[in-house]
Amino acid sequence: MSSASMTSGEMTSGEMTSREACVARDLVDPLRAFRDRFVIPEGVIYLDGNSLGPMPRAAASILNHTIEKEWGQDLIRSWNSAGWFDMPARLGDRVGALIGAAPGQTLVCDTTSINLYKAIHAAIGLRPDRDVVIAEDESFPTDLYIIEGAMKSAGRPMQRRLIGSDGPSIEALIDRNVAVAVLSHVNYRTGELLDMAAITKRLHDAGALVVWDLCHSVGVVEIDFDRHAVDFAVGCTYKYLNSGPGAPAFISVAKAHQGTAQHPLSGWWGHAAPFAFDRDFRPDSGIKRFLCGTQPIISMRAVEAALDAMGRVEVTALRQKSLALTELFMSRVSALLPGLDIVTPRETSLRGSQVGIEFDKGFAVVQAMIERGVIGDFRAPDLMRFGFAPLYVRFEDVWDAAEILADCIKAEVWRDPRYNRKLEVT
Ligand SMILES: *Cc1c(COP(=O)(O)O)cnc(C)c1O
Numbered sequence: 001m002s003s004a005s006m007t008s009g010e011m012t013s014g015e016m017t018s019r020e021a022c023v024a025r026d027l028v029d030p031l032r033a034f035r036d037r038f039v040i041p042e043g044v045i046y047l048d049g050n051s052l053g054p055m056p057r058a059a060a061s062i063l064n065h066t067i068e069k070e071w072g073q074d075l076i077r078s079w080n081s082a083g084w085f086d087m088p089a090r091l092g093d094r095v096g097a098l099i100g101a102a103p104g105q106t107l108v109c110d111t112t113s114i115n116l117y118k119a120i121h122a123a124i125g126l127r128p129d130r131d132v133v134i135a136e137d138e139s140f141p142t143d144l145y146i147i148e149g150a151m152k153s154a155g156r157p158m159q160r161r162l163i164g165s166d167g168p169s170i171e172a173l174i175d176r177n178v179a180v181a182v183l184s185h186v187n188y189r190t191g192e193l194l195d196m197a198a199i200t201k202r203l204h205d206a207g208a209l210v211v212w213d214l215c216h217s218v219g220v221v222e223i224d225f226d227r228h229a230v231d232f233a234v235g236c237t238y239k240y241l242n243s244g245p246g247a248p249a250f251i252s253v254a255k256a257h258q259g260t261a262q263h264p265l266s267g268w269w270g271h272a273a274p275f276a277f278d279r280d281f282r283p284d285s286g287i288k289r290f291l292c293g294t295q296p297i298i299s300m301r302a303v304e305a306a307l308d309a310m311g312r313v314e315v316t317a318l319r320q321k322s323l324a325l326t327e328l329f330m331s332r333v334s335a336l337l338p339g340l341d342i343v344t345p346r347e348t349s350l351r352g353s354q355v356g357i358e359f360d361k362g363f364a365v366v367q368a369m370i371e372r373g374v375i376g377d378f379r380a381p382d383l384m385r386f387g388f389a390p391l392y393v394r395f396e397d398v399w400d401a402a403e404i405l406a407d408c409i410k411a412e413v414w415r416d417p418r419y420n421r422k423l424e425v426t
Pocket of ligand 1: 113140142143184213216249
């Protein structure tokens with residue numbers, strides 16, 4: 001089922017009008033057993049899993065085994081005996097299952113930024129007679145910066161068209177000069193969800209390709225990579241997939257492009273025969289051509305631990321609970337603080353799994369909430385962001401978080417200088 005076909009009726013928070021009702025709802029939550037698979041510190045309501053997911057409980061022992069046994073004892077033999085060498089493709093297929101991509105089209109490797117560079121460069125190369133890249137004004141900055149870099153190294157002059165400043169919508173910017181559009185499935189600030197099916201089709205109708213950035217949708221929104229014939233996708237594993245700080249990202253490339261798509265980081269892991277040690281680069285015929293070099297195996301194991309923690313959970317179930325959590329939060333916040341500016345769409349087909357609230361004293365409010373155990377984050381100039389990860393966030397947490405937010409605003413916490421101190425990472 002696509003997100004667009006989901007109705008809001010079955011998951012309104014209408015019945016959750018008290019804390020007790022939320023607790024009761026948690027008791028019948030089909031996903032409630034997953035919470036125990038993660039370390040959630042005592043007294044913490046964690047609403048920042050859209051930025052860094054919590055640690056899977058099994059991660060420490062799995063990583064310890066990798067370090068002590070595979071690295072410590074088995075040494076270089078582990079490339080074969082522990083399956084280290086195959087991890088990008090093996091884990092890639094598991095991430096592929098979460099985004100509707102059949103096996104053989106996804107790799108876990110490198111970072112989102114690097115994978116964006118590979119995908120954009122490859123897409124530009126597949127459309128040699130076109131010179132336009134569409135991007136979003138409101139894109140996460142690395143996507144914009146990487147687009148600039150990929151355009152400069154394209155080998156021919158390229159132009160950028162920005163949704164927002166160059167035209168009101170993607171519709172207004174599509175023509176037969178467009179090589180590729182690079183789009184965030186869920187906007188990292190507003191939480192707005194784009195219609196992947198319709199936009200991908202529109203681009204294809206104009207002969208253009210698409211790179212979808214799934215950083216804020218993988219693991220919480222249903223995605224149909226194959227059904228919508230998506231060309232390229234990239235995304236993080238450290239957000240809703242909980243693989244840990246700096247964990248390798250993923251890249252998906254449609255089968256149809258794998259024989260012809262070329263990326264510029266032609267390292268030995270992307271060679272058709274890495275251990276032939278040939279002098280000339282000859283790309284692998286399949287998805288592995290999108291590898292570059294040796295991968296961080298210890299971090300790869302954390303991705304594996306995180307995917308194990310998710311087990312066989314259905315993305316549909318994650319999506320349903322996610323929508324119910326965000327709906328509850330928005331309706332509680334609106335009830336407690338009627339004037340507050342919630343920038344996230346109320347319409348279920350238009351939002352991902354986070355809620356953004358614009359408030360000029362938002363920085364101090366988020367700091368005060370953190371002191372009271374509710375961890376969200378702040379994005380300059382004035383956005384408070386709260387992510388609702390259905391694997392471990394409970395309805396009772398949502399109830400409490402809304403109360404604490406309202407308390408902090410009513411108490412005007414920004415008058416206290418200790419909530420205004422800025423650290424390097426917000
Ligand atoms: C989190 C995020 C990234 C992060 O990229 P890194 O290479 O991991 O630093 C990129 N794009 C979007 C849209 C993100 O939300």
